[in-house]
Amino acid sequence: MSFPVATIDAAALRSNLAVVRRMAPRSRVIAVVKANGYGHGMIRVARALADADGLGVARLADAVALREAGVTQRILLLEGVFGVEQFALAAKEQCEIVVHSPEQLDALEQFAGSHRFIVWLKLNSGMNRLGFRVEDFAAAHARLQRCSSVSQIRVMTHLSSSEERGHVTATQLKVFDDLVAPLGLERSVANSAAVIGWPEAHQDWVRPGLMLYGMSPMPNQTAAEFGLRPAMTLSTQLIGVQNVGVGEPVGYNGIWRAQRPSRIGIAAIGYGDGFPRGTRNGAPVLVGGKEATIAGRVSMDMISIDITDLPQAKAGDEVVVWGEGLPAERLAPYADTTCYELVCRVTSRVPLLWKGA
Numbered sequence: 001m002s003f004p005v006a007t008i009d010a011a012a013l014r015s016n017l018a019v020v021r022r023m024a025p026r027s028r029v030i031a032v033v034k035a036n037g038y039g040h041g042m043i044r045v046a047r048a049l050a051d052a053d054g055l056g057v058a059r060l061a062d063a064v065a066l067r068e069a070g071v072t073q074r075i076l077l078l079e080g081v082f083g084v085e086q087f088a089l090a091a092k093e094q095c096e097i098v099v100h101s102p103e104q105l106d107a108l109e110q111f112a113g114s115h116r117f118i119v120w121l122k123l124n125s126g127m128n129r130l131g132f133r134v135e136d137f138a139a140a141h142a143r144l145q146r147c148s149s150v151s152q153i154r155v156m157t158h159l160s161s162s163e164e165r166g167h168v169t170a171t172q173l174k175v176f177d178d179l180v181a182p183l184g185l186e187r188s189v190a191n192s193a194a195v196i197g198w199p200e201a202h203q204d205w206v207r208p209g210l211m212l213y214g215m216s217p218m219p220n221q222t223a224a225e226f227g228l229r230p231a232m233t234l235s236t237q238l239i240g241v242q243n244v245g246v247g248e249p250v251g252y253n254g255i256w257r258a259q260r261p262s263r264i265g266i267a268a269i270g271y272g273d274g275f276p277r278g279t280r281n282g283a284p285v286l287v288g289g290k291e292a293t294i295a296g297r298v299s300m301d302m303i304s305i306d307i308t309d310l311p312q313a314k315a316g317d318e319v320v321v322w323g324e325g326l327p328a329e330r331l332a333p334y335a336d337t338t339c340y341e342l343v344c345r346v347t348s349r350v351p352l353l354w355k356g357a
């Protein structure tokens with residue numbers, strides 16, 4: 001078997017979907033599979049989550065790939081489409097589209113095909129990324145109502161800080177509900193953190209991504225506390241061991257030095273695989289199931305690990321850098337990033353090995 005490898009657990013994906021359903025029992029679920037299923041492999045993720053009520057992707061090309069693979073589920077284009085040709089392709093692929101800008105409204109009004117779209121009108125409720133501002137929303141809604149290419153209108157917004165129980169989200173929810181509740185349309189607000197922490201945001205449709213992959217969006221609560229199981233385990237092997245004396249440096253630029261006679265395990269994974277080069281010394285990894293720490297600069301194809309306290313550790317041992325037994329959330333702060341980015345940037349040379357499919 002080659003290494004490193006990202007083992008993807010289809011049973012964990014399904015079980016995490018069940019957690020979403022338990023937490024948001026009255027909502028339908030759009031499983032977000034953008035960015036290649038958060039690095040897990042979009043098409044197989046979509047198949048594993050065939051019980052979701054729909055799939056959410058950022059780009060039209062993803063929808064095309066899903067349809068080519070035979071996926072017939074509802075697909076929602078979370079950023080909508082751009083220009084008349086893309087509207088035609090979205091129609092052909094039977095996609096539902098977000099409309100967040102006047103340019104998209106113009107294009108939809110010019111769309112001459114026979115397809116009638118389910119359109120998710122997006123409100124900018126305070127994040128100031130995509131969506132119509134409050135003062136422009138009613139006019140946009142009226143234009144959609146008049147548009148002959150629209151079969152149904154739903155409304156959505158996105159939260160900027162839902163992992164906190166603070167006033168930012170409370171304000172966004174109030175802005176959204178005050179404006180759209182009177183319309184009586186189906187609504188969607190919640191990403192993973194809002195599924196977990198903001199029941200009032202569940203509404204008709206939830207849009208979880210991260211939690212389906214078994215990671216926690218909450219700063220102080222682990223995925224396990226919510227019954228979530230990591231779907232990706234990124235692992236490799238020790239390919240060598242060095243004994244180094246006190247004061248000796250390890251790796252490029254010698255950013256780690258032995259404070260005691262030390263054993264350094266060299267594992268075959270590096271930034272060429274998506275393991276962040278900026279990861280600091282002291283970051284946790286599992287060697288043969290036991291925790292050890294990164295010692296020295298991450299190289300393109302290798303990392304070095306202080307295994308002094310694991311006398312049994314030897315070349316050939318399995319090394320887990322995140323996943324089962326070591327959540328990606330633990331590594332992320334040592335690399336000044338989030339688990340979202342860690343899983344997304346696993347590179348294409350790392351094979352995805354599915355189990356439980």
Ligand SMILES: *Cc1c(COP(=O)(O)O)cnc(C)c1O
Binds near residue numbers: 158192211
């Ligand atoms: C990515 C995304 C989601 C999912 O967010 P998570 O934090 O991964 O659950 C939901 N809605 C929109 C609009 C998104 O772009």
